[in-house]
Amino acid sequence: MDWNITERNQLTPQDIDRQGNKLLMGNGYIGYRGTLEEFNKEQKTATIVSGLYDKFGDQWREPVNLPNGCFVQVIYKGEALHALRSKLVIHSQSVDMYNAVHTRETTFQASDGSCITIRSRRFASLARRHLICMEYSISVDPACEVDICTGIDGDVWDINGPHLKETEARVQDDIISVYAVTHENAVPIAVSEVVVLPLEDKNETINESFRKFHQVQVQSPVTFHKFVSHLTGIEEENLLASSRKLCTQAASLGFDKLLEEHTALWSQRWNTCDIQIQGDEQAQQALRFSLYHLLSIVPTHTEHASIPARGMSGQMYKGATFWDTEIFILPFFVQNFPDLARNLLLYRYHTLDGARRKAQEYGYRGAFYAWESQDTGDDACTLFNVTDVFTNRPMRTYFRDKQVHISADLVYAFWNYFSLTGDSSIWHDGGAEVVFECARFFLSYIYFNPDKHRYEVLDVTGPDEYHERVHNNAYTNRMVANTFDVCHKVAAHLQQNSPGFFGELKSALDFESDLACINDIMPDLYLPDSNPTDYLIPQFDNYFTLEDLQLDALIGRKLHPHEYFGGGNGLATTTQIIKQADVVLMLYLFSERYSLETKSMNWQYYERRTEHGSSLSPCSYSIIAAQIGNVDWAYKYFMKTATIDLTGVGKQYVGTLYIGGTHPAGNAGAWMSAVFGLCGIHCMDKTVYIKPNLPEHWTQVILPFSVHGQKLKITITRRDVTIECIDFLKIPLSVSIGDNSYPLSTGKNNFQLEAKSQIVEE
């Protein structure tokens, strides 16, 4: 099996943008785009550090792109060798996913006919998060002297920049450092770079505005190393000295030692989470590629940062965290890296005050979480998110004000973490406060319909953003009910296990009477999905009265290729065409609530009315398709979400605004589709339910699964399921296969599968 993702000879601007995302490397602190060493801001080089945001003037607040310490330009006889401007004999660029190393090999033909080959390897050290390490080799045929220009390029790509001011560059002990501060909060940053050459023949320093380089003459063939450190004032005080020290340390350890400790950690990661698929090389690679990206961007060092919607691939989507993290990304981490999942959850606790401010701004109580959350939890989402293609005017959208489900999504995620890990410390460390404040928000948001004797959730935008400001969105109402339910369960849990803490918390939050209210209200909350005889669930009030037409017909009505389907006058708004899974997402999230008939009816109804205008959409359709036995569609949607950043298709620009980047939720959706959908595994009350729905050509899947810290290795073939308890079985666990349930024993447990029956045939 090949762990490499390789691109050859693709160097159109579109390819460069796509490869910048696809071949990204990261360690959760630094994200570095998959660009070439001689590239600059024109090719969207970017070094994003977790948790650092800046706002310049009245532009959008976004992550800071640090000066690029990885810049290397080879100059052969005065000719700068550049993959876009020079003649290429051969060129390839790849990522070794297993070791998380980016490699590049290019053979240039200079104007005198000589061939110059460049090879580089680089990685963002998982052991030392501030460090990027690079090995760079040059060989010329025939051998000769070449010049290298390398250092720090501070002339960075910005979407809403510039973000750095008071930039100072200096050289001390052959280490180049660039120091600057951000505009909004004057947070200092420092990038230092040291070059370790076999010969000491550095000879010149080049200073351009924002750029500082060594120019060195070397004799080919030559291999040298660069170590670049990145620090911000968020963590450190004495930045310049610290960043230089990191370079010196790295140089003394050397590239090989640093690579060794890096790959050892990555190897551990893969041992923990890898899924082996036999019989489908493409699916295997796409799934691993998805996990590679998730692992590259998850913060390991802090509870104060989360995963942005476009990962660490740049400033797109303002570097903000959306509900993507809690609903789509978190399950992978809860299963495989519960400590990291816990960090991601506690990020929401640390941004609770921002959510309180937002609730207050809109006249509510409790916590109304940001639709687009950055470091403070204040909402980075604007009221105008789309540009009208017909008038070029900003279009009022109701993402910020009306997607109230965000607060419920968090609560869902906290409970999901707790129920799968059993880690009740999460409630003490902030989780209970988040849950209570979110429940309180909905308490202040809902209305009682005296005529129908029920509470309703009015004027919301559900996951389907093409229908804004609807009433009683089935998903949102169900999530609000779940929020109240989790609130009730957390309260009961704390009452039983930590009454002192609970009492203090209730008192600190003045939550006693609200809690009583919530318990009162719960039974009377209207749930559009609660009538078991109405299989078809209306996405919101009067949804079925909207115009019903084919997606193609709607697309045929477009007058402009980029016109937005939603917003004020959007084509989809008056129809039943939806942007993304909404009811079907609910069917997955509360899978145990719905009959197969309900799932089947709704999947079939909504699937043909869904545009999948969001990368969050396919996984829900995959999972439910698998559950209703429609394996072909389950596989199709699995591959759609698993290859989203492999193919890199999808919208890259809105006007001149770059909105491309990686899709962590889509990556994680691939994991969910594989595990929950195709492998048919889920867990409830310490019982693992397995009902495999493998595609015909998948002969075997081996995957890890854990329940309350107990690690299992599950092997699924077409005939049987084997569950191996990797450690000694410390807690009683059961497995449910077919109609039967069995207790698990330490060691291997084998279960035969019955022939499957298909619920839905297309």
Place this chain on the structure above:
Amino acid sequence: MDWNITERNQLTPQDIDRQGNKLLMGNGYIGYRGTLEEFNKEQKTATIVSGLYDKFGDQWREPVNLPNGCFVQVIYKGEALHALRSKLVIHSQSVDMYNAVHTRETTFQASDGSCITIRSRRFASLARRHLICMEYSISVDPACEVDICTGIDGDVWDINGPHLKETEARVQDDIISVYAVTHENAVPIAVSEVVVLPLEDKNETINESFRKFHQVQVQSPVTFHKFVSHLTGIEEENLLASSRKLCTQAASLGFDKLLEEHTALWSQRWNTCDIQIQGDEQAQQALRFSLYHLLSIVPTHTEHASIPARGMSGQMYKGATFWDTEIFILPFFVQNFPDLARNLLLYRYHTLDGARRKAQEYGYRGAFYAWESQDTGDDACTLFNVTDVFTNRPMRTYFRDKQVHISADLVYAFWNYFSLTGDSSIWHDGGAEVVFECARFFLSYIYFNPDKHRYEVLDVTGPDEYHERVHNNAYTNRMVANTFDVCHKVAAHLQQNSPGFFGELKSALDFESDLACINDIMPDLYLPDSNPTDYLIPQFDNYFTLEDLQLDALIGRKLHPHEYFGGGNGLATTTQIIKQADVVLMLYLFSERYSLETKSMNWQYYERRTEHGSSLSPCSYSIIAAQIGNVDWAYKYFMKTATIDLTGVGKQYVGTLYIGGTHPAGNAGAWMSAVFGLCGIHCMDKTVYIKPNLPEHWTQVILPFSVHGQKLKITITRRDVTIECIDFLKIPLSVSIGDNSYPLSTGKNNFQLEAKSQIVEE
């Protein structure tokens, strides 16, 4: 004083459209546009009959334009004399408002140099509503023979036609008749026409498709008469015979006799309602012109029709009745013609089932009245009312679904009628049922906010249509509160005066428990205008957070001269710029609730943010300006509303759709501005409050006013007020002037005025 409105030599297409409205004649059954006799559908001739609607295919349902029986074409030596195509020496067209007679005088110069003068007089008989009578004179210099072609032109102007099928024309006893049926409900119609010439020399019948004419040769000078009768199957059965009989009767009575009975009735009308203004000829004429139009279109013969928003000037606005009638038009009739006001109110009772159907359609109970009401009360309003100028697509608007205030507007009008006339039979004859069902509708519409412990009115569009789907629109909430209050008062009134009837009605409507609910809810309904210390009233939740800019600045943002300010992406929707009086209308309707400070603050705030994109807007600003002592603005807005159809400025077309026509609510707004605003008169609990705010140049105003059937003649000068009780004073009445209140006596009562203090100076 000149009672004539005259237009001279204005014959561009725009002039013809405008004069068609301005010089309209009508008797409440027939409306006939102010066009010339030789005109046809190109010049928008129209004969609209009250209450007859038709829908062709899937087009908009609209009034039927009957075949035109007033057509006359003079042919001089083979040359058809036509005001648009022939050479004119002199031309004028006018309406004698006092007698409600349309006249025309045109001198043509034929190609041989001869001058031919045509004079016509015509009127829609107020004594015989089916009849239009015409006198037509021709004199040629030098005298000679001319041909006349006259008869019935069935090739009519239609906006969403054709509406007539199976058209048959026949001649019997020299009477031409056209018979047809409507498309939708096969309602028959018949138009008959007889020509009375001094000599019996008819010689030919001309038949074109849809047109049937006599062609007659006459010796000039000549004067002849035409009598045209119009009947529909709504009233009559034997249409053809009846319509011929009406012509025969008319011919035997003769033009002069018919004119006499017509003008006698009109003279009575003017004696009842005329307002005499001394010192301002322009205002005098504009006000009389406004009343002329109101009198011309008010149905006198039925409770089953109301006044359409564009009067009887054509098929514009679907011939539908809006809230215009109840809130703006009705006060004039309640004061001057309470029987006609009663008819207009009972129209709403007869369309109650339509309102019940609409409520049910949207999942509510009670009566949700049509935003655009025709004969059945079903809503003629579509979901898409505006065409997007950028995409040419229909734009979703929330007039039909969200302007729930319509039901409350009716209730306000019913109570207003009752409190001013004392006519409690209105409750027995349907009024109570309307009030109860409207209250029940709001009972099913409102929501309880458990967090704020109040009932709210969510997701509505208030009078300001540029802000759709808002919460707690101050106007709407106040009107809902008023609905509950009126419901309560009507119930109490009936309980006391007609307990048997009340018991049966409650039982028939199953209203007992709803009535109890309404009484419970009333005190907890949230009213944004209820805090007496917050002078500035928010038009709706969060209105003040919207962008605040000058109207000019907003207009400057337009990219297309006809782009709509409201709807999905409208420029005004995200700003504080409003279409029309909303809070200020409420200040007028509940004038006694608000302090002068509140009125002044809100008038000043909203006045500069109002576009007056509706003809309903100026009168509220006039009345409140007068109340706060800002007479200049009160006069300015009075003249704006009083001249709306005199000047005929304002939007006439949306794309190719003609939306011009008369503005009865604007006409009635002139009356309200004069009486309630400038004269400062209102009545409450049998006390007439008078606080005149006359413009400097108005030396005296004489106007009628009536309270519970007691007719008063009020004379206001700059120094004093005289109130004459025209009949013997049958009920005790008081007058409040300045800070004092006095009982009225039979005969003349004179009161001196104190020097005024201005509250607001601009």
